[in-house]
Amino acid sequence: MSEPSSPSTTSGGAPVIILNAPQLAENIGAVARVMANFGLADLRLVNPRDGWPQERAWALASGAEWPLNDARVYDSVAAAIADLQTVFATTARPRELSLPVLTPRSAAAELSEAVGRGERVGLLFGGERAGLETSDIALCQAVVTIPIDPKFRSLNLGQAVAINAYEWRTTVEAAAPAAFRQGPGPATGEAMLGLYEHLERELDTAGFFHPPEKTPNMIQNLRSALAKARFTDQEVRTFRGVITALSRGRGKVLEKIAQKKASEG
Numbered sequence: 001m002s003e004p005s006s007p008s009t010t011s012g013g014a015p016v017i018i019l020n021a022p023q024l025a026e027n028i029g030a031v032a033r034v035m036a037n038f039g040l041a042d043l044r045l046v047n048p049r050d051g052w053p054q055e056r057a058w059a060l061a062s063g064a065e066w067p068l069n070d071a072r073v074y075d076s077v078a079a080a081i082a083d084l085q086t087v088f089a090t091t092a093r094p095r096e097l098s099l100p101v102l103t104p105r106s107a108a109a110e111l112s113e114a115v116g117r118g119e120r121v122g123l124l125f126g127g128e129r130a131g132l133e134t135s136d137i138a139l140c141q142a143v144v145t146i147p148i149d150p151k152f153r154s155l156n157l158g159q160a161v162a163i164n165a166y167e168w169r170t171t172v173e174a175a176a177p178a179a180f181r182q183g184p185g186p187a188t189g190e191a192m193l194g195l196y197e198h199l200e201r202e203l204d205t206a207g208f209f210h211p212p213e214k215t216p217n218m219i220q221n222l223r224s225a226l227a228k229a230r231f232t233d234q235e236v237r238t239f240r241g242v243i244t245a246l247s248r249g250r251g252k253v254l255e256k257i258a259q260k261k262a263s264e265g
Contacts, residue, residue: 013115013120014039014040014041014042014115014168014172015040015042015111015121015122015123015168016042016043016044016081016084016120016121016122016123017031017035017040017042017043017044017067017122017123017125017161017165018044018045018046018077018080018081018087018122018123018124018125019031019043019044019045019046019048019125019127019157020046020047020077020080020124020125020126020127020132020136021046021047021048021049021126021127021130022045022048022049022127022128022157023048023049023050023127023128023129024128025050025054025055025056025057025060026056026057026059026060027060027128027156027157027158028045028048028054028057028060028068028071029056029057029058029059029060029061029062029068030060030061030156030157030158031043031067031125031157031158031161032057032060032061032064032065032067032068032071033060033061033062033064033158034158034161034162034165035064035067035161035165036061036064036066036067037064037162037165038162038165038166038168038169039168039169039172039173040067040165040168041066041067041070042067042070043067043068043070043071043072044071044072044073044074044080044122045071045072045073045074046073046074046075046076046077046079046080047073047074047075047076048073049127052071052073053068053071077124077136077139078139081122081124081139081140083120084119084120084121084122085114085119085120085121086110086111086114086119086120086121086122086141087121087122087123087124087139087140087141088102088107088110088111088121088122088123088124088140088141088142088143088144089124089132089136089137089139089140089142089143089144090123090124090125090126090132090143090144090145090146090160090164091126091131091132091137091143091144091145092131092145092146092148092153092155093131097134097137097138097143099137099140099141099142099143100141100142100143101142101143101144101145102142102143102144102145103144103145103146103147104144104146104163104164104166104167105167105170107123107142107144107164107167108164108167108168108170108171109171110142111123111168111171112168112171112172123144123161123164124136124137124140125157125160125161127157128156128157144164146160146163146164183232184232184233184234185232186230186231186232187231187232187233187235187236188233191231191233191236192226192227192231192236194236194240195226195231195236195239195240196219196222196223196226198240198243198244199222199226199243200219200222202243202246202247203222205247
């Protein structure tokens with residue numbers, strides 16, 4: 001059995017992930033992968049069925065090796081959580097225990113508050129086949145259950161960890177990531193006015209503005225719709241190119257009609 005970690009080895013105040021009796025190395029690897037996705041690193045295994053380490057776990061981790069490299073093995077849940085002060089058990093099955101029942105989101109908020117108080121925290125997950133025993137849940141301070149559709153309650157181990165890890169991550173990094181590449185800014189008012197007037201001239205030529213007394217309102221609606229798009233300068237140029245192509249195409253059609261009439265006359 002490994003020795004419990006010290007506070008300094010718990011990853012930045014983030015929850016420890018404890019897997020009780022995991023069966024498949026592939027699932028352990030999948031758990032490590034989602035842990036890495038959401039900034040978790042401390043992985044503890046309680047009596048993995050096929051022992052540890054297991055090469056297949058590294059293959060499924062897709063490069064997220066650090067949770068696996070530092071994973072520790074324990075012979076009981078009690079030993080695995082001995083240095084933790086707040087641990088929540090994840091289960092979809094009702095038990096005969098009077099513990100608070102939380103969603104992953106509310107659990108993440110409570111764990112974040114506990115970390116803020118200087119506590120070391122963890123999330124306990126059961127094995128793939130049978131989940132957690134009541135005796136193990138009794139060691140925890142609350143139950144976390146995922147509000148999934150009752151028509152199909154089955155979640156694999158990696159999915160369950162991913163959902164909880166994601167909710168934890170939102171307590172740390174609530175904003176969406178910045179754009180991968182900063183795009184060009186919106187077009188100038190001068191460029192947009194040129195677009196409006198170009199379009200309006202061609203629409204007037206095509207007889208779009210009818211009846212005449214409604215022309216001001218129609219122009220206002222068109223300009224408002226285009227303004228909402230917040231075109232860039234390049235998009236303005238592209239759009240004006242489209243207008244030009246359409247107007248030239250109309251001219252060619254009219255020319256063909258005139259030529260046909262002349263030949264028939």
